[in-house]
Amino acid sequence: MSEVHCFTSASFAYLDRVRVLAETLRRHQPGWRLWLCLVDQEPHGFTFDPKQEGLAGVVRVSELGLPDLRRQLFTHDVVEMCTAVKGAMLERLLQEGREKVVYLDPDIAVLGSLAGVERLLDEHDVLLTPHQVEPDDEPGAIRDNEMGSLKYGIYNLGFLAVSGRPGGRRFARWWRQRLQDHCYDDVPNGIFTDQRWCDLAPALFAGVHVLRDPGYNVASWNLSRRPISIGVDGTIRAAGSELRFFHFTKVGWVGEVMLERYASGGIEVFELLEWYRRRLAAHRVPGLPETWWAFANFADGTPISRAQRRLYRDRPDLQHSFPDPFAAGTDAFPT
Amino acid sequence: MSEPDEFALRSIAPHFDRFHYLAANPDVGAAGVDPMAHFLHQGWREGRDPSADFDVRYYLRANPDVAACGINPFLHYVLAGRSEGRLPRRPQHAERGIIERARTPAERAREWQNANVGLPALDRAALGLALDADLPNAPCLVVSISHDDYTCHWGGVQNLIREEAGSFAAMNAIYLHLSPVQPLPMLAPRGNPEELLFRLRLQGRQLGQMRTADLAAALASAARATGTPLLLVVHHLLGSATEALSLLATTSGFPPIVWTHDYFTVCPSVQLLRNDVRFCGAPPVGSTACEVCIYGEERAASRERIQSFFQAHRPFVIAPSETAARVWRRAGLPHRSLDIQPLVRLALHEATPRNTTGRPIRIAHLGARYHAKGWPVFEQLARRFRNDPRYAFFQLGMATLSGSVSDGIRPIPVKVTADAPDAMIEAVARHGIDVVVNWASWPETFCYAALEALAGGAFLLTRADTGNVAAAAEAHPASARVIPTEEALHALLEGEGLAAALAAAPPQRGSLLPQGGTAAWLIRSTEGRAVSRAVLRQQIQALEAA
Numbered sequence: 053m054s055e056v057h058c059f060t061s062a063s064f065a066y067l068d069r070v071r072v073l074a075e076t077l078r079r080h081q082p083g084w085r086l087w088l089c090l091v092d093q094e095p096h097g098f099t100f101d102p103k104q105e106g107l108a109g110v111v112r113v114s115e116l117g118l119p120d121l122r123r124q125l126f127t128h129d130v131v132e133m134c135t136a137v138k139g140a141m142l143e144r145l146l147q148e149g150r151e152k153v154v155y156l157d158p159d160i161a162v163l164g165s166l167a168g169v170e171r172l173l174d175e176h177d178v179l180l181t182p183h184q185v186e187p188d189d190e191p192g193a194i195r196d197n198e199m200g201s202l203k204y205g206i207y208n209l210g211f212l213a214v215s216g217r218p219g220g221r222r223f224a225r226w227w228r229q230r231l232q233d234h235c236y237d238d239v240p241n242g243i244f245t246d247q248r249w250c251d252l253a254p255a256l257f258a259g260v261h262v263l264r265d266p267g268y269n270v271a272s273w274n275l276s277r278r279p280i281s282i283g284v285d286g287t288i289r290a291a292g293s294e295l296r297f298f299h300f301t302k303v304g305w306v307g308e309v310m311l312e313r314y315a316s317g318g319i320e321v322f323e324l325l326e327w328y329r330r331r332l333a334a335h336r337v338p339g340l341p342e343t344w345w346a347f348a349n350f351a352d353g354t355p356i357s358r359a360q361r362r363l364y365r366d367r368p369d370l371q372h373s374f375p376d377p378f379a380a381g382t383d384a385f386p387t
Numbered sequence: 388m389s390e391p392d393e394f395a396l397r398s399i400a401p402h403f404d405r406f407h408y409l410a411a412n413p414d415v416g417a418a419g420v421d422p423m424a425h426f427l428h429q430g431w432r433e434g435r436d437p438s439a440d441f442d443v444r445y446y447l448r449a450n451p452d453v454a455a456c457g458i459n460p461f462l463h464y465v466l467a468g469r470s471e472g473r474l475p476r477r478p479q480h481a482e483r484g485i486i487e488r489a490r491t492p493a494e495r496a497r498e499w500q501n502a503n504v505g506l507p508a509l510d511r512a513a514l515g516l517a518l519d520a521d522l523p524n525a526p527c528l529v530v531s532i533s534h535d536d537y538t539c540h541w542g543g544v545q546n547l548i549r550e551e552a553g554s555f556a557a558m559n560a561i562y563l564h565l566s567p568v569q570p571l572p573m574l575a576p577r578g579n580p581e582e583l584l585f586r587l588r589l590q591g592r593q594l595g596q597m598r599t600a601d602l603a604a605a606l607a608s609a610a611r612a613t614g615t616p617l618l619l620v621v622h623h624l625l626g627s628a629t630e631a632l633s634l635l636a637t638t639s640g641f642p643p644i645v646w647t648h649d650y651f652t653v654c655p656s657v658q659l660l661r662n663d664v665r666f667c668g669a670p671p672v673g674s675t676a677c678e679v680c681i682y683g684e685e686r687a688a689s690r691e692r693i694q695s696f697f698q699a700h701r702p703f704v705i706a707p708s709e710t711a712a713r714v715w716r717r718a719g720l721p722h723r724s725l726d727i728q729p730l731v732r733l734a735l736h737e738a739t740p741r742n743t744t745g746r747p748i749r750i751a752h753l754g755a756r757y758h759a760k761g762w763p764v765f766e767q768l769a770r771r772f773r774n775d776p777r778y779a780f781f782q783l784g785m786a787t788l789s790g791s792v793s794d795g796i797r798p799i800p801v802k803v804t805a806d807a808p809d810a811m812i813e814a815v816a817r818h819g820i821d822v823v824v825n826w827a828s829w830p831e832t833f834c835y836a837a838l839e840a841l842a843g844g845a846f847l848l849t850r851a852d853t854g855n856v857a858a859a860a861e862a863h864p865a866s867a868r869v870i871p872t873e874e875a876l877h878a879l880l881e882g883e884g885l886a887a888a889l890a891a892a893p894p895q896r897g898s899l900l901p902q903g904g905t906a907a908w909l910i911r912s913t914e915g916r917a918v919s920r921a922v923l924r925q926q927i928q929a930l931e932a933a
Contacts, residue, residue: 079678163675192472282661286674295675309449312478319482323662326486327679 054151056084056170057108059141061134062158063092063345064100064337069158069300071335072328074106076162076297084154084166087111089141091134093346098339116140118232125347126377127365128235129358133347135245136235138209139228146216146224153220157210157299161328163288164267164296169213177219177259180207180250181269186277186291193276193314200273203239205247207262210299211269212250219259226256236365266291271299272310280320288320300328352380360385395427395462402465404438411436427459437461439770442476449474481763482664489663492573492655492685499570506568506586507595514597514605517589518561522609525561527616527922529905530606530635532565534625536586536593541804543835544622544648547730549805551620551904552591558906561615564588565635567626568596573655574689580630599631607638616922619643620905621702624651629696636700640925641918642723644905645702647711649832652693653718656682658759658829666829666852669717697721703914705905710854711832724914728907733838733859735866735897741844743821748885751781751820751845752796753811753836760836761826761853764873768824769796772880783814809898811836815843816896821889822846824876830854835899841866842897846889848876866892 058077062070074086085108092113094100102110116137118124128136138155145153152173154166172179183201188194214220230249237245254260266278270290278290288295301307308325315321349355356378364370364377364385371377374385400423408422409415412435415425422430426437434444446460447453450473453463460468464475477483522528531552537545552562567575568584575583581600588594597605610617617639621632623646636643649657653669661667661680670676672690677683697720704725706712712727752765769780773795780796801814815823823840825847831837831854838859840847847867849856860867868888870876879885909915909922 163678282665282667282676282679284668284670286670286676288675288679305448315478317479319479319486319664322479322483322486323664324679326489326662330681 056081056152056154056173057087057145057150058084058154058156059087059089059145060156060158061089061091061137061141063090063130063134064094064098064340065092065130065344066134066158067100067337067340068332068335071105072161072331073156073158075331075335077156078106080162080164081166087141087145089113089116089134089137091130091137092344095341095344095346111141111144113137116144122376122378123364123371126356127361129237129361130345130348132236132245135209136231138212138246139224139231142212142214143221143224143228146214146221149216151216153214153216155209155212155214156297159300159303160210160269160297161300161331162297163324164294166296168265168296169263172261172263173213173215176261177215177217178223178253178257179211179213179261179263180253181211181263182206183208183271183273184277185264185266185274188276190276196310196313197273197276204244205249205251207247207250207253208269208271208273208299209245209247209250210271211297215259217259219257223253223257223260227253265293265296267293267296269297269299270295271301272307272314273301275311275321276314276316279316279318280324281318282320282323288324298324298328300325303329303332347378350380350384351378354380392427395459396423398465399423399427399437399459399461402438402441402461404440407438408435426461431459431461440475442480445477445480446473446475449477481758481766485664485758486662489681491681492571495572499572506593509587509595509597509601511601511605511608514587514594514602515609517594518563518605518609519613521561521590522613522615525559525615526926527618528561528563528606528610529555529618529620530563530565530639531620531622531905532585532624532627532632532635533622534566534627535570536566536588537564538588538591538593538805541802543730543833544646546805546808546835547648547904548622550901551906554903554906556590560906562590565602569626571626573685574624574692575626575628575631577628577630577692580628580634583628583631599634603634603638606635610638614925614928616640616925618905618918618922621645622648624693625657629692633696633699641921643700643702644908644918645697645704645722646905647704647706647715647832650711650714652697652720653715654682655685655689656680659714660759660829664758664828669714694720703918705908707833708831708855708858710830710858714830714832714854724912726908726912726914728904728912729902730833730904731835731838731899731901733842733897734900735841735863735895738844738894738896740894741819741821743889747777747779748821748889749779749781749819750822750824751783751815751818751840753815753823753825753840754784756782756784759828761824761828764826764876765824766796767873768876768880771877775880777886778880781818781820783811783818783820811839812842812898815840815845820845822848822885825849825853825856826873826876827853827856831856834859838899841895842899844894844896846892848879850876866895 060070060073070088077084077086087108088110090110090112118140142153184197188197214224231246234243235245236243242248267290270278281289311321377385403423405422415422431443436443441461443460453460533544533548537548555562565585565587568586583599584596585602586596618641619636619639621643650659651657659667659669667676672687677686701721701723704722705728706715707730709727712725752762754760756762772778781799782796783799783801799818801811803810823845825837830852834855837847837856841863847860849860849869851857851869857869860869909919
């Protein structure tokens with residue numbers, strides 16, 4: 053069986069999550085190798101030693117060959133930027149000859165074997181996990197979940213698996229191109245970062261397989277139909293299927309309220325949430341300023357607003373006039 | 388008072404719990420202000436709850452739109468939130484709180500103060516001297532080990548040790564009890580077992596503290612000198628190191644006798660409650676269930692040590708109930724035999740019928756307000772039926788640990804001690820408790836409270852999977868009922884089922900008869916009798932040699 057290369061994408065603020073992902077992936081899929089695409093730069097006085105992270109390697113955003121990187125870092129916020137690089141990173145790994153590449157969001161924890169993904173990639177070019185695989189019937193759940201999918205995308209791109217065969221490479225090239233130009237949180241215009249694009253994938257590419265096993269990619273948006281149980285055999289299950297990985301989208305109050313809304317009286321999901329919080333605490337990143345992102349501010353430290361990013365993105369004239377949008381001063385892009 | 392104020396007061400008045408507000412906020416009562424007006428004007432802004440059923444902080448956090456408006460969240464809930472399906476408090480609050488507060492054994496151990504209370508240090512000679520006086524005339528020396536000094540604490544295990552010591556005393560045997568000087572919620576570190584300190588109590592008299600190496604040497608020397616057989620009885624491993632116990636076990640010519648009073652030899656979560664909240668059934672060590680449990684890491688670390696101890700000594704194992712034996716077997720630890728020896732036996736006799744006419748049915752929780760003892764289910768039951776004139780709710784036992792206010796539950800302090808072992812039984816009878824709800828969250832290995840309820844003349848309500856509690860209920864079907872779910876429990880109180888069950892129950896009282904612990908096992912069980920015979924043979928040989 054060919055080696056599986058897994059990657060995730062994050063800024064330093066999510067390094068604790070990356071560590072939990074790495075730890076749980078090692079435990080349940082020790083043969084897989086995890087790469088980090090790092091969309092950040094170290095703050096002053098902070099040292100990051102990739103060798104200490106137990107990763108296959110770290111690829112910095114500057115190494116991906118993204119065109120006009122400086123402009124891209126300005127026109128995307130941190131979530132958009134961490135998403136926008138996924139296509140380029142995927143294509144890079146495939147071009148290096150990797151036969152099976154899996155993307156996992158940094159806020160995912162692996163809790164079961166992923167051998168099934170490895171096997172499915174022998175037969176299919178691309179694997180996608182839908183947000184939901186069973187209809188809801190409560191009005192609130194329909195609004196939160198199914199209508200959420202209509203807005204943000206049918207498939208959750210916290211997970212993606214692609215084979216190195218030509219069909220997989222064709223998909224990767226297309227996805228990389230779309231994300232390069234259109235990876236924004238712009239729901240009114242039909243785009244939500246990388247996700248809405250993949251709504252098209254089953255139509256555009258023949259080798260796309262929709263992974264419907266409820267044990268994959270369990271999160272608040274499908275918990276209503278995937279109650280968590282923990283058996284005497286020590287296996288954690290979602291809707292009766294072995295839980296493969298849980299997507300801890302938000303671990304603060306907002307995320308917890310969404311989980312409790314759909315926990316259906318089960319306590320196990322709160323056990324998972326608390327366990328995940330404890331693992332995050334164990335992998336805390338000391339010395340990192342809170343909410344750090346190297347590209348969050350203008351050169352003088354003024355935070356860049358979403359409106360400023362969008363204005364610059366939509367106005368080629370501004371891009372022409374202010375080739376370095378991060379610069380501060382009299383001739384700089386107005387802060 | 389302004390018009391909006393009057394409207395707000397009128398709106399919340401039917402739902403505002405003055406008793407709860409005053410009990411939870413003694414400063415409001417002390418200030419002499421009206422509790423509802425206080426809540427309306429400032430209390431909610433300070434996060435004070437208008438009743439036990441509404442959580443101000445939760446409502447504001449879960450509903451940021453309400454928080455943004457700056458309006459009274461309780462008023463919003465009463466007028467709109469309730470009909471919009473918004474929740475008044477976070478679901479499963481009690482159990483989620485337990486999960487959030489749960490800590491690993493290592494974390495808890497760090498918080499346990501060093502319990503070295505300046506006991507005198509004993510050397511080999513001192514123990515030898517203490518033993519020399521009685522040992523030559525004794526049929527055997529029993530060295531028993533548990534997690535604490537049984538004379539200073541009260542509980543099922545301590546009670547049994549006290550009774551067992553009495554039974555051995557009646558047989559002229561010498562009883563030396565050991566407990567770790569530093570109590571721990573886990574095994575003592577592997578470290579240097581020779582240095583582990585035990586507190587010694589000989590024939591009930593405190594001697595001091597001693598290093599394991601000295602203890603083992605003194606015991607071996609005394610046994611050699613007098614030819615007196617030595618029996619090692621392990622009641623609990625908490626705070627001990629298995630390696631230290633191995634050193635002690637080598638001083639005996641017999642395999643150790645190990646009790647499974649709880650499931651510690653299976654997992655450091657002695658009740659097998661995953662994250663302190665759900666019975667896990669002892670899944671395989673290293674399973675994903677253990678991975679997400681706060682006990683998982685310590686379980687994996689201690690498993691090999693416990694396995695080695697059982698492998699090396701193949702002990703006789705005694706379980707206090709069928710449940711304890713059944714669950715313990717899953718651990719797959721090597722052992723010589725597994726016998727069941729109840730801690731006490733319930734003897735019931737006919738009693739004067741209880742007159743419940745014209746008064747509410749008195750329903751009680753016996754014991755502390757622990758989740759493992761089923762307190763949240765009882766509290767929920769009381770909350771739902773507290774205004775139902777057919778029922779009154781009580782808690783008999785230690786005062787609340789959390790200091791929380793439990794509306795509608797009357798606490799009755801009861802302290803069971805060596806001098807008053809029947810205090811709970813007498814309290815159940817004296818206060819006319821008609822029904823005891825025992826909704827234990829784990830299969831209890833041995834439950835005094837369930838037997839005390841029946842002995843006190845109460846009707847016992849429990850669920851399946853409560854182990855020894857359900858077993859007690861099944862053994863007394865006329866005085867108890869096993870109910871499938873919490874919903875069914877509520878339905879029983881909702882209808883007239885409980886009154887009917889009480890009317891049909893025979894009036895009974897009873898008492899708990901001590902069973903003698905290990906001393907009884909040596910007489911009653913096949914394996915125990917074999918050990919007794921061997922002890923006797925060894926003693927005869929010693930006498931002949933002398």
